[in-house]
Amino acid sequence: MYMQGLANFIDDFLGGLILICYALVVGSVLWRAVILRRRADHPVADQAILRSTIGILRSGSIALAALQGTKLVIKGMVLWGVLGELPMADYIGTVQFQAGLARFVLALGIAWLSGRLLLEPENRSLWIWLGALCLPMVVAGAWLVHAVGRFEHREPLMLLTILHQFAAAVWFGGVAQLVALWRLGNTEESARKFWPFAVVRFGILGIGSVALLLLTGLPLAITYVDSWSGLFGTGYGSLLITKVLLLVIALGFAFMNHLAGRRWRISGESGDIKRKVPYFIEAEAFILVGILFVAATLSSQPPSEDIAGNPELTATIPEVVEMFTPRIPRITSPSHEDLIAGEAGRVAVVKKIPSVAAKEWSDYNHNISGMFLTVMGIIAMLSYVQSPGFRWANYWPLGFVGLSIFLFFRSDAETWPLGPIGFWESTFKNGEVFQHRIATTLAMVLGILEVRARTGISSQRMKYMFPILCAFGGILLLTHAHAEFELKTEYLIQSTHVTMGLLAVMMAAGRWLELRLEPVDGTLQNTAFLSTGRIAGLLAILSMFLIGNIMMYYLEPLV
């Protein structure tokens, strides 16, 4: 079980990274073919722009090869660990291994070709070869998705899934290229000139990729979810809802960029396209990264269709609502002795006895953590009041430091420092403990960095660590494993954690935008009260407040 938790987590995490790298590769090739194509009345993408494009393509392909290779090795190690042996011939014979190996080799080939392209960026035949290698890499993905295991409609579902992946890759890869082009504009005049043209051209490509995403995503969703109970009562369904919500936010950013591009095209007004669009695109990238991780996590969930009719595997809508219903938080904890006494029964295979103490221990941890975040959220909102009397409120991130100390002692009572299982053993043999340890460290670092940023003593670069770490925390929550629970219980817990993950990604995007659009010093001084940056910052704080509320009312199912 513990190994499965760790394996699922690594699978989902690597899966998300692989999707990102895949998108960088595929999106960059399309970027070159469509956005950088020569047009008579447009400025030409010169060698600097081409090299920047190829640089991303090359980095993406090298990382893709490395991650895909790592995944194959880790999977073998996990199999070895769980089965006690590794039948190598059987493992190599699996479709998973062969498709993964194919993608690994093709990614290496693309990396080599892009290295050549860096020397000859305009060599047409090299680009054609590169496109030719990308095609089987995209198709190989068909053997790495859910659809390959279906008994019915297998091939159509495989095709729809790779088209869906392709569309997402074009979108994310293009957004990454836009971010790189804007940064290149700091040093290259040609990039500055090309920027508005690229935004407008990408708007058209983006609409096409979104249309393809929806056209392929809808039949996939209908097939895999099949019912309302499947949508609201299973892990697969809840992740799909999260993915759709993130998609709507990303589309919102894309729409604003599109409008700015249109204004520029019609009137030549370039204010927003240079002042706001670059930062909206960065925030969009945060959201898209979240979507790709959700997509990777989806692939580790059984499709709702397969379990929706089984009351032991799916939750009812009232049961899900109950998880989010406000109630008086638990502020007393069972003793450590009571908790340990119930552990033997809780983890027994044959005569499993649910532990009330373990449930209450977890409720207490979540509820107190929620109170930390809720209070921090309220104080953070006060910090936006433009009065010297509220300067003290800028120290609200110190609550993260307190939270991390609390989590360190309370997260996993059966492990060090309170329990008998050693630090290293628990950290690296249990996926859930591993994630808790990361979250604890993350909270501590977040607190220190953000206090420095909010009080104006942080360096310019370090300020951006908070939204980056927030996004990482959100991704952890989106891929959070509770493998020792049964499927229904796992889902009920997941429903809250996924919602918090969604809010954490929104928090990251909001704070990032605030820092980018309020370039004073990040401390909210001398800015208009309802500027775009402030609204984004307040939305980030509201997201944290909502995360606090969800945790404050969290009630773990008794199993």
Place this chain on the structure above:
Amino acid sequence: MKRPLHMVLHSTAVAVLTTGLMVVPVQSAFGHAVVTESSLSKEPVKASHATKVVLFFNSNVELSLSKVFWVSEGDVYHPADIARGKKPGELHIKLPPLESGDYAIKYKVFAADGHLTESTIRFHVAP
């Protein structure tokens, strides 16, 4: 009879995916495995009789990369023989004659998407 739209979609899919054959040879494939049906719910295990438990997964499982145990009281693990059934996703587990009491089946199965699914089914053997 297959509907025309489905046939068109199916044919198109097969045609496109055929290009992938250059890269990945098609074999028996499988997906994330969850037990959707179990013979234990219909035919309880009788004491002192060898029993064949049938599990239906939502996808095929790779037998050579899977392990199943029957677990007796005190969480003592015993390897169980497994075999593929006739229907897709059907797995047969051979249990020896058991005395009355509480038991569990613990399975670790490898699915097509590379996910290792590990779960437990508890059951009671009546006298």
